[in-house]
Amino acid sequence: MSHTEQQKALFLQSKQGEFAVGLHSIPKPGNDEVLIQVYSVALNPVDHKIQEYGVFVENYPAVIGEDIAGMVVEVGEGVSNFVKGDKVFTHGDFANDRAAFQQFTLGVVDFTAKIPDNLGYDDTATIPLAFDTASTGLYNSNKYGFGLTPPWVLHGIGKYSGTPIIILGGASAVGSYVIQLASLSGFSPVITTASLAHEEHLKSLGATHVLDRHLPASALQNFLRALPSLPKIKFVYDAISLPETQQVGWSLLAPKGRMVTTLPELVKEEEGKERQAIRTFGSPYVDENKELCRGSRGMISKWLEKGIIKPLKYEVLPNGLEGIIEGLERLKKGQVSGKKLVAHPQDTR
Ligand SMILES: NC(=O)c1ccc[n+]([C@@H]2O[C@H](COP(=O)([O-])OP(=O)(O)OC[C@H]3O[C@@H](n4cnc5c(N)ncnc54)[C@H](OP(=O)(O)O)[C@@H]3O)[C@@H](O)[C@H]2O)c1
Known part of the structure; x- marks a missing residue:
């Protein structure tokens, strides 16, 4: 993968501003990171709260989104437990190169897990933040x-x-x-x-x-x-x-x-x-949660495979990254009951 290449990303253009699809460079995986081609992302209430209240994110334009599932296309140094071609899901961070709503993103290996054969990208995108x-x-x-x-x-x-x-x-x-x-x-x-x-x-x-x-x-x-x-x-x-x-x-x-x-x-x-x-605070990136989230990632693929933990029901939104904008409006209005909304960044026109 050449890192001069561009990808499509959904940007929150300014604090409490509007969302719009634009171009973002594809990041290079650093130590203990993998580059993931993102096939499915899930929406969370925090995503519309970031827009509405200007919380959590400091730098704009911002790529946001925490629930990511996709395929490893490159591994960084020191990565021994993932290889190119692995299907994975990971918890995004409040940082443009590690957020969900784009076509390629970085996964931190400690908070990334393999998707078992019985499940797909959409199923496992419903897992990380919740x-x-x-x-x-x-x-x-x-x-x-x-x-x-x-x-x-x-x-x-x-x-x-x-x-x-x-x-x-x-x-x-x-x-x-x-x-x-x-x-x-x-x-x-x-x-x-x-x-x-x-x-x-x-x-x-x-x-x-x-x-x-x-x-x-x-x-x-x-x-x-x-x-x-x-x-x-x-x-x-x-x-x-x-x-x-x-x-x-x-x-x-x-x-x-x-x-x-x-x-x-x-x-x-x-x-x-x-x-x-x-x-509580569900981010694995704060020091207080790192060990705990590493621990659960070590077990979760096996639990999913055996059906001990079940992912959530979901509805797929149309229009790739663009579809997220309307999905977030529905979440904000409390119109989503008992399921996650997921979107497919690769389907962005
Ligand atoms: N602190 C953190 O780190 C953190 C992390 C994640 C989420 N959160 C927050 O936690 C909350 C839940 O997030 P989520 O993603 O789980 O939400 P969600 O899946 O979008 O929640 C939707 C569900 O909420 C239920 N609901 C709404 N009002 C209710 C009430 N009065 N009593 C019982 N159920 C009610 C509805 O249930 P029915 O379908 O049964 O009507 C609906 O299915 C949000 O405010 C979110 O911002 C915080």
Whole structure:
């Protein structure tokens, strides 16, 4: 690959500005990086929030996007576990040469995994950000999570057997992976809230109880009271973290319990309860998450192959990179339920 070559990329042209397809040079892989020809990318709420609020990204024009699947076309120095032709998925970074919404990007090998034969580019593009956010919220022990033992370390699987967990927003991307990981960790019951249209699917991922997400906190409390011999709720993962879901989660949490949020925590502690709200952060690139994300990447291809972890449902957007613009509008308006939107950068006209 000649690195004077240009590729098509979707640029956020200025802070809080508009998106437009333009040309970007194809980067060269450095140490421990691979160059990936990108066949599928997934959209995330953070992508439209970057545009709307001007957060996370400093340099413009910016290429953004965190969920990447494609083929390795070149390997950098020191790379021994990937070769040209490998099909991989990786977690993008807030940096133009490592972001998703373009035809070629760099993958950092520690946070890149091979796609098993039973899955494709679109399936695995649904994994990186949502999975890493689920995983850091449950297992990060520095400051982004409960600090539980992850299921990829010795004796991790089933370790929390008999411990209940409540996951608010089980049909969201993050929530769907929290259900799967919590269930691998042995939590039981795994109680989640979602639109009831998703009940069967969420049960197939490991939820034991799916409650209508429109119910008030009092109805959820009544449901919990009616469950025979349910231990106190010490773990709530609020995948949605709107002010109202945080209030619901907080009200279900027993004294000394902890609640993970995906957005800034808004709840106030009452005297004597000693509860804690922890805002997670799903990027593998911060020091606090590196070891954890390396650990899960070491295991995830095998879990996907065996169906122990299932990727998310998805809808493919038309028109390559250009199609992402409308997809982000749909996400912003809350018009996407129980699936990821994915786009194919190679189909850009
Ligand atoms: N801190 C981080 O590092 C980090 C990382 C990733 C995401 N996030 C944030 O986490 C949130 C979730 O992200 P995501 O990608 O998982 O979202 P998503 O998949 O786009 O979420 C869509 C789903 O949210 C569900 N939902 C909406 N309002 C709900 C409510 N009040 N109660 C229960 N479910 C509700 C809908 O469920 P139904 O279909 O059941 O109606 C819908 O399926 C976003 O705010 C995102 O920005 C933060």
